[in-house]
Amino acid sequence: MNKIVERLDLAGFSAGTQRHLTVHRYGKRGARPKAYIQASLHADEIPGMMAVHHLLGLLDKAATDGKILGEIVVVPAANPIGLAQVVNGYHLGRYDLVGDGNFNRHWPDLYGDLAARVESELTQDATANIATIRRAIGRRLDEMKALGETQQLKLGLARLAHDADIVLDVHCDDDSLMHIYIPPEHWPAYADLAAELGARACLTSADSGSFCFDETFYMAWSKLRQALGEKFPIPSPCFVATVELRGQADVSDELGAKDAAALFRFLQRHGLIDGNPGEAPALLCEATSLxxxxxxxxxxxxxxxxxxxxxxxxxxxxxxxxxxxxxxxxxxxxxxxxxxxxxxxxxxxxxxxxxxxxxxxxxxxxxxxxxxxxxxxxx
Ligand SMILES: [Zn+2]
The missing domain is CATH 2.40.50.100 (RNA polymerase II/Efflux pump adaptor protein, barrel-sandwich hybrid domain)
Structure with missing residues:
Protein backbone atom coordinates (compact mmCIF):
# COMPACT_ATOMS: atom_id res chain seq x y z
CA MET A 1 0.00 0.00 0.00
CA ASN A 2 1.26 3.45 -0.90
CA LYS A 3 1.08 4.68 2.67
CA ILE A 4 3.44 5.48 5.54
CA VAL A 5 2.49 5.80 9.20
CA GLU A 6 4.85 7.97 11.24
CA ARG A 7 5.14 8.62 14.93
CA LEU A 8 6.15 12.09 16.08
CA ASP A 9 7.23 12.15 19.71
CA LEU A 10 6.50 15.21 21.81
CA ALA A 11 8.82 16.32 24.58
CA GLY A 12 7.88 14.71 27.88
CA PHE A 13 5.57 16.86 29.96
CA SER A 14 6.97 15.51 33.19
CA ALA A 15 9.51 12.89 34.21
CA GLY A 16 8.34 9.49 33.02
CA THR A 17 5.71 10.67 30.55
CA GLN A 18 5.81 11.04 26.80
CA ARG A 19 3.05 11.55 24.23
CA HIS A 20 3.14 11.29 20.47
CA LEU A 21 1.27 12.13 17.29
CA THR A 22 0.50 9.53 14.65
CA VAL A 23 0.64 10.74 11.05
CA HIS A 24 -0.83 8.76 8.13
CA ARG A 25 0.80 9.77 4.86
CA TYR A 26 -0.68 8.83 1.50
CA GLY A 27 0.80 9.37 -1.94
CA LYS A 28 4.25 10.52 -2.87
CA ARG A 29 5.86 13.12 -0.66
CA GLY A 30 5.98 16.39 -2.58
CA ALA A 31 3.21 15.37 -5.01
CA ARG A 32 0.57 18.02 -5.77
CA PRO A 33 -2.01 18.84 -4.78
CA LYS A 34 -1.31 18.26 -1.10
CA ALA A 35 -4.10 18.00 1.45
CA TYR A 36 -3.62 18.09 5.20
CA ILE A 37 -6.44 16.90 7.46
CA GLN A 38 -6.45 16.81 11.24
CA ALA A 39 -9.15 15.91 13.73
CA SER A 40 -10.03 16.92 17.26
CA LEU A 41 -7.50 19.62 18.00
CA HIS A 42 -10.01 20.33 20.73
CA ALA A 43 -9.66 16.87 22.16
CA ASP A 44 -13.17 16.82 23.64
CA GLU A 45 -14.67 17.03 20.14
CA ILE A 46 -15.08 13.39 19.21
CA PRO A 47 -17.00 13.54 15.87
CA GLY A 48 -13.81 14.56 14.04
CA MET A 49 -11.87 11.54 15.24
CA MET A 50 -14.79 9.29 14.32
CA ALA A 51 -15.07 10.74 10.80
CA VAL A 52 -11.33 10.59 10.19
CA HIS A 53 -11.23 7.01 11.48
CA HIS A 54 -13.67 6.16 8.69
CA LEU A 55 -11.78 8.33 6.21
CA LEU A 56 -8.60 6.33 6.86
CA GLY A 57 -10.46 3.24 5.71
CA LEU A 58 -11.46 4.91 2.46
CA LEU A 59 -7.97 6.29 1.90
CA ASP A 60 -6.34 2.92 2.65
CA LYS A 61 -8.52 1.33 -0.05
CA ALA A 62 -7.71 4.15 -2.50
CA ALA A 63 -4.01 3.72 -1.74
CA THR A 64 -4.21 -0.05 -2.27
CA ASP A 65 -5.94 0.58 -5.60
CA GLY A 66 -3.25 3.08 -6.64
CA LYS A 67 -5.71 5.97 -6.76
CA ILE A 68 -3.94 8.57 -4.65
CA LEU A 69 -2.89 11.26 -7.12
CA GLY A 70 -1.53 13.94 -4.81
CA GLU A 71 -0.23 13.81 -1.27
CA ILE A 72 -2.61 13.42 1.67
CA VAL A 73 -1.41 13.84 5.25
CA VAL A 74 -3.84 12.85 7.99
CA VAL A 75 -3.47 13.33 11.74
CA PRO A 76 -6.45 11.42 13.13
CA ALA A 77 -6.07 12.68 16.71
CA ALA A 78 -4.30 16.01 16.71
CA ASN A 79 -4.15 16.59 20.44
CA PRO A 80 -2.85 13.76 22.62
CA ILE A 81 -2.31 16.28 25.42
CA GLY A 82 -6.03 17.08 25.53
CA LEU A 83 -6.98 13.42 25.16
CA ALA A 84 -5.43 12.78 28.56
CA GLN A 85 -7.27 15.62 30.33
CA VAL A 86 -9.59 13.55 32.46
CA VAL A 87 -10.18 15.50 35.66
CA ASN A 88 -12.36 14.08 38.40
CA GLY A 89 -13.94 11.72 35.90
CA TYR A 90 -14.71 14.37 33.28
CA HIS A 91 -12.87 14.68 30.00
CA LEU A 92 -11.89 18.26 29.13
CA GLY A 93 -9.59 18.87 26.14
CA ARG A 94 -10.30 22.42 24.95
CA TYR A 95 -7.77 24.40 27.02
CA ASP A 96 -4.20 23.63 27.94
CA LEU A 97 -4.20 22.94 31.67
CA VAL A 98 -0.65 24.21 32.01
CA GLY A 99 -1.60 27.71 30.89
CA ASP A 100 -1.21 27.95 27.13
CA GLY A 101 -4.91 28.65 26.68
CA ASN A 102 -7.31 27.38 24.03
CA PHE A 103 -5.59 24.78 21.86
CA ASN A 104 -7.03 26.43 18.74
CA ARG A 105 -5.82 29.96 19.42
CA HIS A 106 -2.49 31.74 19.27
CA TRP A 107 -0.83 29.56 16.65
CA PRO A 108 2.62 30.58 15.43
CA ASP A 109 2.60 33.62 13.15
CA LEU A 110 3.97 32.36 9.83
CA TYR A 111 4.02 35.86 8.37
CA GLY A 112 6.40 37.79 10.66
CA ASP A 113 9.32 38.90 8.48
CA LEU A 114 8.14 36.92 5.43
CA ALA A 115 7.97 39.98 3.14
CA ALA A 116 11.59 40.88 3.85
CA ARG A 117 12.64 37.27 3.40
CA VAL A 118 11.11 36.77 -0.03
CA GLU A 119 10.99 40.17 -1.71
CA SER A 120 14.35 39.83 -3.48
CA GLU A 121 13.41 36.35 -4.77
CA LEU A 122 9.91 37.08 -6.11
CA THR A 123 9.32 37.51 -9.85
CA GLN A 124 6.37 38.07 -12.18
CA ASP A 125 5.88 34.28 -12.35
CA ALA A 126 3.05 33.44 -9.93
CA THR A 127 3.78 29.71 -9.91
CA ALA A 128 7.44 30.25 -9.11
CA ASN A 129 6.43 32.70 -6.38
CA ILE A 130 4.29 30.04 -4.72
CA ALA A 131 7.30 27.71 -4.48
CA THR A 132 9.53 30.52 -3.20
CA ILE A 133 7.06 31.60 -0.53
CA ARG A 134 6.40 28.03 0.60
CA ARG A 135 10.13 27.45 1.04
CA ALA A 136 10.44 30.66 3.06
CA ILE A 137 7.52 29.70 5.31
CA GLY A 138 9.11 26.28 5.78
CA ARG A 139 12.42 27.88 6.77
CA ARG A 140 10.62 30.19 9.19
CA LEU A 141 8.98 27.16 10.83
CA ASP A 142 12.31 25.31 10.94
CA GLU A 143 13.83 28.20 12.83
CA MET A 144 11.07 28.38 15.43
CA LYS A 145 11.78 26.80 18.78
CA ALA A 146 9.10 25.19 20.91
CA LEU A 147 9.36 25.36 24.66
CA GLY A 148 7.16 22.76 26.30
CA GLU A 149 4.77 20.10 25.15
CA THR A 150 1.90 22.26 23.85
CA GLN A 151 4.17 24.56 21.89
CA GLN A 152 5.87 21.49 20.44
CA LEU A 153 2.51 20.03 19.46
CA LYS A 154 1.59 23.25 17.66
CA LEU A 155 4.90 23.53 15.86
CA GLY A 156 4.81 19.86 14.86
CA LEU A 157 1.33 20.15 13.36
CA ALA A 158 2.16 23.44 11.62
CA ARG A 159 5.22 21.88 10.01
CA LEU A 160 3.07 19.05 8.63
CA ALA A 161 0.45 21.43 7.20
CA HIS A 162 2.23 24.62 6.14
CA ASP A 163 2.81 23.79 2.47
CA ALA A 164 -0.53 22.11 1.75
CA ASP A 165 -2.95 23.24 -0.96
CA ILE A 166 -5.87 22.23 1.24
CA VAL A 167 -5.92 22.32 5.06
CA LEU A 168 -8.97 20.91 6.85
CA ASP A 169 -9.18 21.22 10.63
CA VAL A 170 -12.03 19.02 11.78
CA HIS A 171 -13.84 20.07 14.97
CA CYS A 172 -17.39 20.12 16.31
CA ASP A 173 -19.43 22.65 18.23
CA ASP A 174 -21.25 22.10 21.51
CA ASP A 175 -24.79 21.16 20.41
CA SER A 176 -24.95 22.22 16.80
CA LEU A 177 -25.86 21.89 13.17
CA MET A 178 -23.10 21.13 10.66
CA HIS A 179 -21.13 24.25 9.64
CA ILE A 180 -17.78 25.40 8.33
CA TYR A 181 -15.53 28.45 8.68
CA ILE A 182 -13.66 29.59 5.57
CA PRO A 183 -11.91 32.71 4.27
CA PRO A 184 -14.27 34.80 2.08
CA GLU A 185 -12.00 34.68 -0.94
CA HIS A 186 -12.37 30.88 -1.18
CA TRP A 187 -16.12 31.08 -1.57
CA PRO A 188 -17.58 29.80 -3.84
CA ALA A 189 -14.50 28.04 -5.30
CA TYR A 190 -14.61 25.52 -2.44
CA ALA A 191 -18.33 25.66 -1.74
CA ASP A 192 -18.50 21.97 -2.62
CA LEU A 193 -17.02 21.20 0.81
CA ALA A 194 -20.11 22.73 2.40
CA ALA A 195 -22.37 21.03 -0.13
CA GLU A 196 -20.87 17.58 0.43
CA LEU A 197 -21.05 17.88 4.20
CA GLY A 198 -24.56 19.30 4.18
CA ALA A 199 -23.41 22.42 6.03
CA ARG A 200 -26.18 24.65 7.33
CA ALA A 201 -23.87 27.66 7.73
CA CYS A 202 -20.66 28.76 6.02
CA LEU A 203 -19.12 31.50 8.11
CA THR A 204 -16.49 33.68 6.47
CA SER A 205 -13.88 35.98 7.94
CA ALA A 206 -10.69 37.34 6.45
CA ASP A 207 -9.08 37.48 9.90
CA SER A 208 -10.82 36.45 13.11
CA GLY A 209 -8.05 38.06 15.17
CA SER A 210 -7.50 34.83 17.08
CA PHE A 211 -4.69 33.03 15.21
CA CYS A 212 -6.73 29.85 14.85
CA PHE A 213 -4.94 26.84 13.35
CA ASP A 214 -6.33 27.09 9.83
CA GLU A 215 -5.93 30.86 9.66
CA THR A 216 -2.22 30.56 10.39
CA PHE A 217 -1.63 29.17 6.91
CA TYR A 218 -4.03 31.39 5.03
CA MET A 219 -3.04 34.63 6.79
CA ALA A 220 0.64 34.35 5.85
CA TRP A 221 -0.36 34.60 2.19
CA SER A 222 -2.99 37.29 2.59
CA LYS A 223 -0.65 39.49 4.68
CA LEU A 224 2.13 39.00 2.14
CA ARG A 225 -0.24 39.98 -0.64
CA GLN A 226 -1.13 43.16 1.25
CA ALA A 227 2.57 43.98 1.61
CA LEU A 228 3.90 43.03 -1.83
CA GLY A 229 0.86 42.25 -3.97
CA GLU A 230 1.18 45.39 -6.06
CA LYS A 231 4.71 44.49 -7.10
CA PHE A 232 4.39 40.72 -7.61
CA PRO A 233 1.65 38.20 -8.37
CA ILE A 234 0.98 36.41 -5.07
CA PRO A 235 -1.84 33.84 -5.33
CA SER A 236 -3.79 32.31 -2.49
CA PRO A 237 -2.72 28.69 -2.91
CA CYS A 238 -3.81 27.34 0.46
CA PHE A 239 -7.51 26.67 0.95
CA VAL A 240 -8.25 26.35 4.65
CA ALA A 241 -11.40 25.42 6.48
CA THR A 242 -12.47 24.61 9.98
CA VAL A 243 -15.15 21.96 9.73
CA GLU A 244 -17.64 21.75 12.61
CA LEU A 245 -19.14 18.26 12.50
CA ARG A 246 -22.35 19.10 14.37
CA GLY A 247 -22.26 18.78 18.20
CA GLN A 248 -20.21 16.92 20.77
CA ALA A 249 -22.81 14.20 21.26
CA ASP A 250 -23.21 13.52 17.53
CA VAL A 251 -20.90 10.53 17.44
CA SER A 252 -21.81 7.32 15.67
CA ASP A 253 -20.41 5.00 13.02
CA GLU A 254 -23.21 6.09 10.71
CA LEU A 255 -22.42 9.81 10.96
CA GLY A 256 -18.67 9.13 10.83
CA ALA A 257 -19.01 7.06 7.66
CA LYS A 258 -21.25 9.67 6.03
CA ASP A 259 -18.88 12.53 6.85
CA ALA A 260 -15.84 10.54 5.72
CA ALA A 261 -17.50 9.80 2.38
CA ALA A 262 -18.23 13.52 1.97
CA LEU A 263 -14.60 14.45 2.67
CA PHE A 264 -13.41 11.71 0.32
CA ARG A 265 -15.55 13.05 -2.53
CA PHE A 266 -14.27 16.56 -1.83
CA LEU A 267 -10.68 15.29 -2.11
CA GLN A 268 -11.55 13.50 -5.35
CA ARG A 269 -13.09 16.61 -6.85
CA HIS A 270 -9.98 18.63 -6.05
CA GLY A 271 -7.55 16.23 -7.68
CA LEU A 272 -6.19 14.34 -4.68
CA ILE A 273 -7.77 10.99 -5.52
CA ASP A 274 -8.60 9.39 -8.85
CA GLY A 275 -12.28 8.73 -9.59
CA ASN A 276 -15.43 10.66 -10.28
CA PRO A 277 -17.18 12.03 -7.20
CA GLY A 278 -20.20 13.09 -9.26
CA GLU A 279 -21.94 16.41 -8.96
CA ALA A 280 -21.82 17.97 -5.52
CA PRO A 281 -25.25 18.06 -3.87
CA ALA A 282 -27.15 21.34 -3.71
CA LEU A 283 -25.91 23.79 -1.11
CA LEU A 284 -28.10 24.10 1.97
CA CYS A 285 -26.91 27.63 2.69
CA GLU A 286 -25.04 30.57 1.26
CA ALA A 287 -21.93 31.94 2.89
CA THR A 288 -22.47 34.64 5.51
CA SER A 289 -19.96 36.87 7.21
CA LEU A 290 -18.90 35.63 10.63
ZN1 LIG B 1 -13.10 22.94 18.31
Missing part, protein backbone atom coordinates in the same frame (compact mmCIF):
# COMPACT_ATOMS: atom_id res chain seq x y z
CA UNK A 291 -19.49 39.11 12.06
CA UNK A 292 -23.20 38.61 11.31
CA UNK A 293 -23.34 35.65 13.68
CA UNK A 294 -24.13 36.60 17.25
CA UNK A 295 -22.60 34.59 20.07
CA UNK A 296 -25.14 34.89 22.86
CA UNK A 297 -23.65 34.95 26.35
CA UNK A 298 -25.58 34.68 29.58
CA UNK A 299 -25.16 37.56 32.05
CA UNK A 300 -26.09 35.34 35.00
CA UNK A 301 -25.47 31.86 36.36
CA UNK A 302 -28.07 29.15 36.65
CA UNK A 303 -29.99 26.41 34.87
CA UNK A 304 -30.44 26.85 31.16
CA UNK A 305 -33.97 26.37 29.77
CA UNK A 306 -34.13 26.84 26.00
CA UNK A 307 -37.17 28.18 24.19
CA UNK A 308 -35.77 27.44 20.72
CA UNK A 309 -34.48 24.40 18.85
CA UNK A 310 -31.51 24.12 16.51
CA UNK A 311 -32.44 25.51 13.10
CA UNK A 312 -35.27 27.70 14.43
CA UNK A 313 -35.59 31.10 12.81
CA UNK A 314 -35.57 33.99 15.27
CA UNK A 315 -36.01 37.76 15.16
CA UNK A 316 -34.22 40.32 17.30
CA UNK A 317 -36.05 40.44 20.63
CA UNK A 318 -37.30 36.85 20.45
CA UNK A 319 -37.14 34.88 23.68
CA UNK A 320 -34.49 32.18 23.22
CA UNK A 321 -33.84 30.93 26.76
CA UNK A 322 -34.32 31.45 30.47
CA UNK A 323 -31.50 31.10 32.94
CA UNK A 324 -32.97 29.98 36.26
CA UNK A 325 -31.42 30.74 39.63
CA UNK A 326 -32.26 27.55 41.54
CA UNK A 327 -31.92 29.32 44.91
CA UNK A 328 -34.20 32.22 44.15
CA UNK A 329 -37.87 32.70 44.89
CA UNK A 330 -39.77 31.40 41.91
CA UNK A 331 -41.21 34.82 41.04
CA UNK A 332 -37.74 36.27 40.39
CA UNK A 333 -35.73 33.17 39.53
CA UNK A 334 -35.75 33.51 35.76
CA UNK A 335 -33.57 35.78 33.63
CA UNK A 336 -34.91 36.04 30.11
CA UNK A 337 -32.37 35.88 27.28
CA UNK A 338 -33.43 37.38 23.94
CA UNK A 339 -31.88 37.35 20.49
CA UNK A 340 -30.23 40.58 19.34
CA UNK A 341 -30.24 39.74 15.65
CA UNK A 342 -32.47 38.17 13.04
CA UNK A 343 -31.25 34.76 11.94
CA UNK A 344 -31.42 31.09 12.84
CA UNK A 345 -30.13 29.05 15.77
CA UNK A 346 -26.95 27.29 14.71
CA UNK A 347 -25.62 26.13 18.06
CA UNK A 348 -26.71 25.70 21.67
CA UNK A 349 -25.11 24.50 24.86
CA UNK A 350 -25.17 20.81 25.69
CA UNK A 351 -24.56 21.14 29.43
CA UNK A 352 -27.37 23.08 31.05
CA UNK A 353 -25.67 24.54 34.13
CA UNK A 354 -24.03 27.86 33.25
CA UNK A 355 -22.03 30.62 34.87
CA UNK A 356 -22.13 34.29 33.91
CA UNK A 357 -20.42 34.81 30.55
CA UNK A 358 -20.96 31.30 29.23
CA UNK A 359 -21.87 31.11 25.55
CA UNK A 360 -25.35 29.71 25.21
CA UNK A 361 -26.20 30.12 21.51
CA UNK A 362 -24.95 31.12 18.09
CA UNK A 363 -27.46 32.90 15.89
CA UNK A 364 -26.52 33.18 12.24
CA UNK A 365 -27.70 36.37 10.58
CA UNK A 366 -26.85 38.13 7.37
CA UNK A 367 -26.20 41.67 8.66
CA UNK A 368 -22.87 42.58 10.24
CA UNK A 369 -23.20 43.29 13.95
CA UNK A 370 -21.52 46.31 15.54
CA UNK A 371 -20.45 44.38 18.62
CA UNK A 372 -18.81 41.66 16.51
CA UNK A 373 -16.10 43.73 14.84
CA UNK A 374 -13.03 42.82 16.86
CA UNK A 375 -12.19 39.37 18.11
CA UNK A 376 -14.56 37.09 16.25
CA UNK A 377 -13.63 33.82 17.93
CA UNK A 378 -14.08 33.92 21.69
CA UNK A 379 -11.55 32.14 23.87
Missing amino acids: DATDVVQTPVAGILAYKVALGDKVKAGDHIADVIDPMADIAVARTKIVAVNDGFVLAKRLHKLVIAGHRIAKIVGTQSLKHRQEKLMLE
